[in-house]
Amino acid sequence: MELEKKIATIFQQFQTEHTFKGFKTFNSGHINDTFLILTQEKVSYVLQRINTTVFKKATDVIHNKIKITQHLSKKGIQTIHFIPTKESNYSLIDDDNHLWNLSEFIENSQTYLKVESNDIAYQAGLITAEFLVQTSDYENDLVETLPNFHSIPFRFQEFQEALVSASKTRKQQAQKWIDFALANKKEMMVLEHAINQKEIPLRVTHNDTKISNILFDTNNKAICMIDLDTVMKGCIHFDYGDALRTICNTANEDEPNVYNINFNLDYFKNYTEGFLKNLADNISKQEASYLPISIQVMTFIMALRFLTDYLNNDVYYKTKHPEHNLDRASNQFTLVEKIKEQKPFIENFIKTIYNKP
Ligand code: GN1
Ligand code: MG
Numbered sequence: 001m002e003l004e005k006k007i008a009t010i011f012q013q014f015q016t017e018h019t020f021k022g023f024k025t026f027n028s029g030h031i032n033d034t035f036l037i038l039t040q041e042k043v044s045y046v047l048q049r050i051n052t053t054v055f056k057k058a059t060d061v062i063h064n065k066i067k068i069t070q071h072l073s074k075k076g077i078q079t080i081h082f083i084p085t086k087e088s089n090y091s092l093i094d095d096d097n098h099l100w101n102l103s104e105f106i107e108n109s110q111t112y113l114k115v116e117s118n119d120i121a122y123q124a125g126l127i128t129a130e131f132l133v134q135t136s137d138y139e140n141d142l143v144e145t146l147p148n149f150h151s152i153p154f155r156f157q158e159f160q161e162a163l164v165s166a167s168k169t170r171k172q173q174a175q176k177w178i179d180f181a182l183a184n185k186k187e188m189m190v191l192e193h194a195i196n197q198k199e200i201p202l203r204v205t206h207n208d209t210k211i212s213n214i215l216f217d218t219n220n221k222a223i224c225m226i227d228l229d230t231v232m233k234g235c236i237h238f239d240y241g242d243a244l245r246t247i248c249n250t251a252n253e254d255e256p257n258v259y260n261i262n263f264n265l266d267y268f269k270n271y272t273e274g275f276l277k278n279l280a281d282n283i284s285k286q287e288a289s290y291l292p293i294s295i296q297v298m299t300f301i302m303a304l305r306f307l308t309d310y311l312n313n314d315v316y317y318k319t320k321h322p323e324h325n326l327d328r329a330s331n332q333f334t335l336v337e338k339i340k341e342q343k344p345f346i347e348n349f350i351k352t353i354y355n356k357p
Pocket of ligand 1 (some may be wrong): 030031
């Protein structure tokens with residue numbers, strides 16, 4: 001079926017009083033497909049098709065998203081709203097076995113692929129922490145939709161398996177970063193170790209806090225977090241580190257020229273100020289002490305996953321050309337190097353902001 005007709009048919013199966021007029025495709029997601037639905041009445045919606053190869057139990061993803069957004073709404077916190085189908089489900093499965101869900105589009109909102117000012121970085125810090133604070137009292141019946149999502153040992157196991165089956169050519173192309181990944185393994189285990197030792201508590205986390213998953217109003221005030229596909233149990237470090245990975249990268253995530261990649265310290269400072277303004281009273285000194293390392297660990301995890309997918313011949317992430325995943329991997333590994341160079345500064349700054357006894 002032609003895409004427009006398909007989308008119109010799917011949209012009509014949800015409970016809205018509006019008439020389909022057209023659609024636009026959002027291009028930033030690596031896994032799912034997301035469309036902006038335009039209606040005759042000028043009310044817009046966001047329609048999402050979940051990739052069921054990645055999310056094997058996609059209905060659990062819906063369960064998590066509904067539960068968390070309802071929890072936030074009940075508390076009067078601004079969030080996205082999902083719309084039920086005419087059969088009163090929050091998702092529907094089409095003839096091709098794809099799973100769809102619909103939410104309201106928040107009017108006069110915008111997203112950024114790159115941070116453009118200190119103020120945006122600060123706002124991003126406020127809202128990612130606000131999400132953690134406001135979900136911390138949620139009685140956690142969230143499903144582990146992607147187990148071990150941010151686990152270094154798990155990601156290394158996937159990487160080692162990919163190394164065994166990878167083509168000689170791809171391994172040669174990626175050799176520099178394969179060596180880098182192996183050489184850095186031990187250092188990257190620190191966060192995992194702290195979780196296992198129960199030094200860091202688990203709570204509800206967003207798990208994909210890149211800048212494009214934050215909605216801003218036209219005055220650049222952060223409204224809420226979007227893309228709740230990976231809301232699961234985690235630690236604050238996942239959300240803090242992952243946010244800074246995109247906020248402070250001076251280049252886009254897939255920029256092939258590594259000379260353009262740097263870690264922007266002004267954005268780091270502003271994001272951290274916003275984040276700790278909302279969260280400092282909710283975390284222990286021990287939790288705070290692992291914030292610096294989380295930036296490099298989260299960036300490293302993304303690098304390793306891109307590298308693994310390159311070695312696997314691009315089966316997980318959407319790619320636009322054969323070297324796309326390798327470009328992303330070398331970009332993120334380069335960023336890890338830049339973050340490491342700034343380690344003393346990062347540690348000192350966090351200490352001055354979180355100066356609790
Ligand atoms: C994926 O699909 P998207 O763009 O929301 C990935 C995240 C990565 C991100 C890298 C389910 O997110 O973990 O951080 O790409 N999501 C999944 O940009 O694997
Ligand atoms: Mg996502």
